[in-house]
Amino acid sequence: MNWILPEGAWLGFEGLAAPLQIIRGLGGGTQGQVYEVELEGERLALKWYLPACIARDGGLEQRLVASIRTTAPNDDFLWPIALLRASPASRPLIRIRQESFGYLMPLRPPAYVGASEHAAGRLAIGLRQVLRACFCLSDAFHALHLAGLCYKDVSLGNLFLEPGSGSILICDNDNVAVDGADHGAVLGTPGFMAPEVLLGQARPGADSDLFSLAVLLFRLLTRHDPLKGQMELAIRCLDEPARRRLCGEDPVFIFDPVDARNRPDPIEHAAALITWPIYPRPLQALFVQTFCRGMKQPSRRALTGQWKQELARTLDRRALCPACDQENFQASGAQALCWSCASPLPEPITLSLPRGAVVAGPDNELHLHHFDALAGEDLRRPLARVVAHPQDHRRLGLRNLSTAAWSAEAPDGRAQPVQPGESCSLAALARIHTPEGPIAVQRPTRPSPAA
Amino acid sequence: MPFPDVKLANRPLHFLYLCDCSGSMAASGKMQALNQAIRQSLPGMAAVARDNPEARVLVRAVRFADHAAWHIEAPTPVEQLEWRDLQAGGITAMGEALKLVAAALQTPPMEVRALPPVLVLISDGQPTDDFSAGLESLLRVPWAQKSVRLAIALGHDADLEVLQRFIGSEPATAGRSPRRPLQASNATSLAQYIQWASTAVVGAASMPASRVSETPLEPAAGNIPLPDLPPTVLDPTDDVGPLVW
Ligand SMILES: Nc1ncnc2c1ncn2[C@@H]1O[C@H](COP(=O)(O)OP(=O)(O)O)[C@@H](O)[C@H]1O
Ligand SMILES: [Mg+2]
Numbered sequence: 094m095n096w097i098l099p100e101g102a103w104l105g106f107e108g109l110a111a112p113l114q115i116i117r118g119l120g121g122g123t124q125g126q127v128y129e130v131e132l133e134g135e136r137l138a139l140k141w142y143l144p145a146c147i148a149r150d151g152g153l154e155q156r157l158v159a160s161i162r163t164t165a166p167n168d169d170f171l172w173p174i175a176l177l178r179a180s181p182a183s184r185p186l187i188r189i190r191q192e193s194f195g196y197l198m199p200l201r202p203p204a205y206v207g208a209s210e211h212a213a214g215r216l217a218i219g220l221r222q223v224l225r226a227c228f229c230l231s232d233a234f235h236a237l238h239l240a241g242l243c244y245k246d247v248s249l250g251n252l253f254l255e256p257g258s259g260s261i262l263i264c265d266n267d268n269v270a271v272d273g274a275d276h277g278a279v280l281g282t283p284g285f286m287a288p289e290v291l292l293g294q295a296r297p298g299a300d301s302d303l304f305s306l307a308v309l310l311f312r313l314l315t316r317h318d319p320l321k322g323q324m325e326l327a328i329r330c331l332d333e334p335a336r337r338r339l340c341g342e343d344p345v346f347i348f349d350p351v352d353a354r355n356r357p358d359p360i361e362h363a364a365a366l367i368t369w370p371i372y373p374r375p376l377q378a379l380f381v382q383t384f385c386r387g388m389k390q391p392s393r394r395a396l397t398g399q400w401k402q403e404l405a406r407t408l409d410r411r412a413l414c415p416a417c418d419q420e421n422f423q424a425s426g427a428q429a430l431c432w433s434c435a436s437p438l439p440e441p442i443t444l445s446l447p448r449g450a451v452v453a454g455p456d457n458e459l460h461l462h463h464f465d466a467l468a469g470e471d472l473r474r475p476l477a478r479v480v481a482h483p484q485d486h487r488r489l490g491l492r493n494l495s496t497a498a499w500s501a502e503a504p505d506g507r508a509q510p511v512q513p514g515e516s517c518s519l520a521a522l523a524r525i526h527t528p529e530g531p532i533a534v535q536r537p538t539r540p541s542p543a544a
Numbered sequence: 545m546p547f548p549d550v551k552l553a554n555r556p557l558h559f560l561y562l563c564d565c566s567g568s569m570a571a572s573g574k575m576q577a578l579n580q581a582i583r584q585s586l587p588g589m590a591a592v593a594r595d596n597p598e599a600r601v602l603v604r605a606v607r608f609a610d611h612a613a614w615h616i617e618a619p620t621p622v623e624q625l626e627w628r629d630l631q632a633g634g635i636t637a638m639g640e641a642l643k644l645v646a647a648a649l650q651t652p653p654m655e656v657r658a659l660p661p662v663l664v665l666i667s668d669g670q671p672t673d674d675f676s677a678g679l680e681s682l683l684r685v686p687w688a689q690k691s692v693r694l695a696i697a698l699g700h701d702a703d704l705e706v707l708q709r710f711i712g713s714e715p716a717t718a719g720r721s722p723r724r725p726l727q728a729s730n731a732t733s734l735a736q737y738i739q740w741a742s743t744a745v746v747g748a749a750s751m752p753a754s755r756v757s758e759t760p761l762e763p764a765a766g767n768i769p770l771p772d773l774p775p776t777v778l779d780p781t782d783d784v785g786p787l788v789w
Contacts, residue, residue: 094588095736095774123744123753123771145772149756189775213597214552219545246754250595283752316552330690331555332660332767336752364550371548419545433548 105180144191152276166236205253218256225259228404235397243272245297247305248282291341300391307383317365322347322355346384405470440537464530490516557659561605564667569632577731581738589742599750609634612641638671639678649687661691668698697725699789744771
């Protein structure tokens with residue numbers, strides 16, 4: 094790589110009191126190069142733009158300044174911190190003649206990897222983590238849209254995942270602008286762009302973000318593209334005009350309940366056929382809403398709040414198959430079979446809460462939104478977690494992750510305290526009283542088929 | 545539990561180098577510079593291929609001197625590619641090289657479904673055989689018509705007109721453009737162009753990049769919008785005086 098900023102050098106920038114050291118180049122893209130830098134003992138990332146990019150995008154500097162002023166919608170954005178221009182003394186050290194600038198942002202920790210690693214199937218990640226990443230993504234866009242902003246360039250390339258937890262980071266926030274205030278050059282990334290934007294009928298904004306968000310969620314959940322079915326197989330050379338037809342002029346969702354022209358091919362598109370049935374109907378319905386009616390009617394697309402709610406509920410339904418241990422998310426009540434090994438799934442123990450129900454599966458968590466109607470779905474601060482007994486994995490307990498003691502009530506009415514950090518066995522309990530509200534332990538009414 | 549082990553659907557992206565190995569390439573270290581430039585570009589190319597799971601990047605190379613011959617005949621996944629040095633010597637059978645590539649782009653052996661192929665022609669002189677006949681047979685092949693064709697002119701003796709005919713019609717606006725032969729006058733600029741072709745162009749042909757509206761990107765080639773050319777980075781090693789071909 095030809096680095097524009099010399100690695101190892103100390104550079105001065107206008108508006109920065111101290112010089113900044115260029116530690117090393119991290120990567121280059123179409124717009125610029127990104128460096129790891131150190132400023133007063135702190136490691137940050139610096140994106141430096143190519144002159145061609147600045148020339149093309151007249152509103153870039155103004156947008157960055159506005160973003161820096163508004164601050165990040167939440168912690169999942171690698172949000173611009175400061176706009177940098179080289180000081181006159183450092184100017185000769187920059188290896189391009191044309192004037193350019195850059196911005197500082199937080200450095201992505203090494204545990205976060207590009208979402209394309211998951212798309213390529215190279216990441217060891219579980220379904221729970223993928224669903225959590227999808228929730229975080231919806232949550233981040235929820236915060237962004239509520240702030241009146243839009244992102245415009247949602248794609249796999251701008252998302253990073255931490256496979257262990259399903260945490261995310263969103264980079265390339267330099268196209269963010271006030272929704273509807275049209276001063277940006279970016280249109281989006283084909284494959285993720287809403288049809289009306291691809292066809293030049295609309296400018297990117299919050300409504301087109303909702304389409305792109307749904308594509309990204311679909312790709313994370315299925316490892317497949319929502320528009321690549323039979324109609325893609327009919328294309329020999331997948332070039333620009335072909336993509337325009339497939340994603341703009343005649344886009345058909347591969348699982349459109351009515352239009353069957355673009356069904357997945359059993360061999361070429363096996364990923365979609367295997368993964369789609371894993372997800373419960375209400376979650377599938379949001380994709381159908383966005384990719385069928387919402388395909389042509391931007392105002393009909395599923396909203397970030399709907400995605401948050403359905404993704405959180407899907408996680409609440411998580412149950413492990415007793416035969417193969419794989420994660421299942423089917424609605425309770427139905428006579429369900431494991432999607433992976435086809436064994437019948439026993440009816441699980443369920444924790445019934447003032448706002449919803451959570452299946453007692455290891456690692457499933459209770460949050461404030463399960464108790465408080467006014468609390469939005471938030472997975473960051475669990476109040477309780479289902480834990481498997483260290484000696485007997487079939488015995489499940491509930492760990493108190495809150496700061497207040499609970500009172501656990503046995504079927505005979507006797508109560509016992511559960512201090513923060515302690516767990517109580519679900520087998521022996523009828524109800525748990527917490528300051529947030531009651532947790533009722535519901536055991537299956539009929540004996541499970543596996544027992 | 546792991547996410548289901550499902551295979552992502554992908555398409556092959558054929559990338560072909562057509563390398564001039566005529567005797568003149570032996571002068572001023574041009575042959576060595578080309579070997580180095582390609583070898584150095586491979587890790588970056590492999591990284592782009594990794595980041596584009598929808599594409600399977602497969603590399604081949606043709607060498608031409610007295611005759612044209614495959615230097616790498618089997619389409620090779622870029623991460624498995626080992627670049628053996630090309631040797632210079634002979635005349636410039638460029639037309640024959642185009643015929644060889646034309647045959648390779650027929651279906652079969654080409655897949656029915658693929659991404660637009662990328663052809664990179666590198667030369668420092670004039671063809672000594674029937675270039676027009678070679679070009680004609682190449683451009684009769686549908687996959688060649690759909691291909692992204694780039695040319696790198698080494699030094700001042702390269703035949704820019706011939707290279708332009710390989711690329712296709714010249715852009716209307718003046719100035720540096722990937723729709724014109726890229727003129728490499730030293731080893732540094734050659735390495736930059738090879739790196740650009742094997743990373744930015746491969747990226748553009750395999751997975752669409754962000755689009756901007758205001759000024760259109762470089763004119764499309766093979767129905768693919770081409771990325772910006774690399775900026776002219778002032779090379780600190782240039783200070784000692786680059787070897788100019
Ligand atoms: N905050 C960051 N911390 C670490 N690496 C980053 C950060 N932002 C971007 N990168 C890396 O820098 C490279 C180029 O980034 P990107 O901004 O996406 O380029 P472009 O938008 O020009 O394509 C990518 O490899 C990306 O992973
Ligand atoms: Mg980017």
